[in-house]
Amino acid sequence: MASPLAEKIRPQTLDDVVGQRHLLAPGKPLRRIIESGTVPNMIFYGPSGVGKTTVASIIAARTNMTLHILNGTQAGIADIKSVIADVGTFASMNGILLYLDEIQYLNKKQQQSLLSYIEKGDITLIASTTENPYFAVYNAVISRSTVFEFKPVDASEMERAVQRAFRELEGIGGQPLHVEDGVTAHIALGSGGDVRKAMNAAELCALSAEPGEDGLHVSLALAQELTQRSNMRYDRDGDAHYDILSALQKSIRGSDENAALHYAARLLEAGDLISLTRRLLVIASEDVGLAYPMAPVIVKACVDNALALGLPEARIPIAEAIILMCTAPKSNSAEAAMDAAIADLQKYGPLDFPRHLQNKHYDGEGAAVKGQHYLYPHDFPNHYVRQQYLPDEIAGHVYYEFGENKTEQAALAYRRKIVGEAEHPQK
Secondary structure (H helix, E strand, O other), X not given: XXXXXXXXXXXXXXXXXOOOHHHHOOOOHHHHHHHHOOXXXXXXXXXXXXXXXXXXXXXXXXXOOEEEEEEOOOOOHHHHHHHHOOOOOHHHOOOEEEEEEOHHHOOHHHHHOOHHHHHHOOEEEEEEEXXXXXXXXXXHHHHOOEEXXXXXXXXXXXXXXXHHHHHHHXXXXXXXXXXXXXXXXXXXXXXXXXXXXHHHHHHHHHHOOEEEOOEEEEOHHHHHHHOOOOXXXXXXXXXXXXXXXXXXXXXXXXXXXXXXXXXXXHHHHOOOHHHHHHHHHHHHHHHXXXXXXXXXXXXXXXXXXXXXXXXXXXXXXXXHHHHHHHHOOOOOHHHHHHHHHHHHHHHHXXXXXXXXXXXXXXXXXXXXXXXXXXXXXXXXXXXXXXXXXXXXXXXXXXXXOOOOOHHHHHHHHHHHHHHHHHHOOOO
16 A cells, blocks of 8 residues: 555654644754753643654654654553663663654543653653643643643745645656646645645546646645635644634724624634533523623524524524624623622532521421511512522622623613612602
């Protein structure tokens, strides 16, 4: 079986690696570490196809250590024990380097089995993960390692890799390969920062190139057809999913409808209508809230329409909901009030009700206070009468603070009016 193109042209030196200049440019921290010849325990964090495995392979090639490679999707305790078995043997004379790809798939017990060995230096660990290591990797492993974040490769850097791919593919099928202007740039831009995806796209273009009198031709139209939608870097269970949702919510909270529409478009292009609509419902109450109390109602109607219509028409009510919330006044007073109430509950526990709020029931002989003495607000002017509602221990605690927006200030004015009239009734 032929090796994938990405594997055939995997860089062998740091200078050949595309992207990651913040780590690998001369003088940058990871490069200095690699060139020092002393390799510490490291965790490479970043999306797939950005060079984590490539850099780990280059590090392994520069050392004289015994290299073990495991993948978290397949490795078990037996595989880890096989690595540990080399400790103290002739094979560990120059040290043992374990490259553990996709470490997030190992459970806590499997990760813990390595702890004492990496702490003592019997094993040097280079692990990679596509998920945030501070959530996906056991804390004790994190504390013994240095985390380096790899980022998507930008289009200008990616073009170098695509050009190299087409040079490698020259002569495929025994014929010259002619690449139309714009193809390389299109693939570089359309790969979403994923070098492996760009290599696959270049290889597909070469394999499906159109024959001509002077060889095979890769047209821009062909490249566009083969790479359509491929720039949507998205994983519904990964960091990119939550990053986009976070960016969407923060853009709406910040009243930037253009940014919010951009992030919503990325979710729609990825076909994730459900996550988008659920987040919009949250935003309506969390960020617009009481400043515009009709927002949750209108957004719910837009969401219902979107789900009933499906894509692509769903984009229209989704846009309405986003623009409405971006241009509406904002308030998080309701969320803050509930959080404060929950904090008190967690601090004081379930306190006794004031006697007058309890359901009516028989007063026994031992009751200190007989009768409920509840004041029915509807029997009083403005349907308001002052009485205690909170338990005695937290009477007077304030959870809700009226927002500065017009709606909540109007409610505050009304509250002050009815309280004032109750305390100073007009004669």
